Amino acid sequence: MKNFKLLASVLFLSLTVFSCSDDPEPVNEEEVITTMTVTLSSATAATSVELKYVDLDGDGPNAPVITVSGDLASGTVYNGSILLENETESPAENITLEVEEEDDEHQFFYTVGSGLDATVDYENFDADGNPLGTEFSLTTGSSAGAGSLTFTLRHEPKKPNNGTLSDAGGETDISASFNLTVVE
Numbered sequence: 640m641k642n643f644k645l646l647a648s649v650l651f652l653s654l655t656v657f658s659c660s661d662d663p664e665p666v667n668e669e670e671v672i673t674t675m676t677v678t679l680s681s682a683t684a685a686t687s688v689e690l691k692y693v694d695l696d697g698d699g700p701n702a703p704v705i706t707v708s709g710d711l712a713s714g715t716v717y718n719g720s721i722l723l724e725n726e727t728e729s730p731a732e733n734i735t736l737e738v739e740e741e742d743d744e745h746q747f748f749y750t751v752g753s754g755l756d757a758t759v760d761y762e763n764f765d766a767d768g769n770p771l772g773t774e775f776s777l778t779t780g781s782s783a784g785a786g787s788l789t790f791t792l793r794h795e796p797k798k799p800n801n802g803t804l805s806d807a808g809g810e811t812d813i814s815a816s817f818n819l820t821v822v823e
Contacts, residue, residue, distance in 0.1 A: 670723070711821045
């Protein structure tokens with residue numbers, strides 16, 4: 640019985656000493672993103688175009704729902720903005736605010752597929768002047784065509800980088816491809 644009391648005392652003392660040590664640094668978990676809404680607006684185009692990616696079950700059996708509200712006009716500059724949301728919560732959580740707050744740990748990359756005559760330029764940056772990309776401009780070429788535009792958000796990419804996913808590294812938070820049509 641004395642050995643048991645001694646063992647219990649030693650165990651209690653060990654727990655007390657270790658519990659008084661410094662708390663570990665909290666882990667910043669990746670964001671849960673179920674929805675990406677890209678809005679493209681222009682002073683010269685008649686209407687805005689909305690690109691939307693919704694995947695409420697994540698890695699579940701249901702495919703994401705991807706919609707494009709209309710065509711882009713040729714020879715037009717569009718102002719773009721990206722809204723990221725976690726719609727598993729009610730009301731939906733605006734993840735864009737967190738991404739912008741942690742701008743040094745995030746970057747969007749834009750990949751223009753063949754057949755789409757367009758260029759994309761960053762319009763917002765982190766505190767060190769490196770691209771963030773929740774705001775951008777998209778300029779369509781002078782001819783009609785169709786192709787894909789992919790938006791990829793990387794968490795903890797190398798900054799600065801050469802603007803490619805392969806150079807940036809990091810983990811992909813979300814990636815969505817949209818089939819776009821440019822009309823004259």
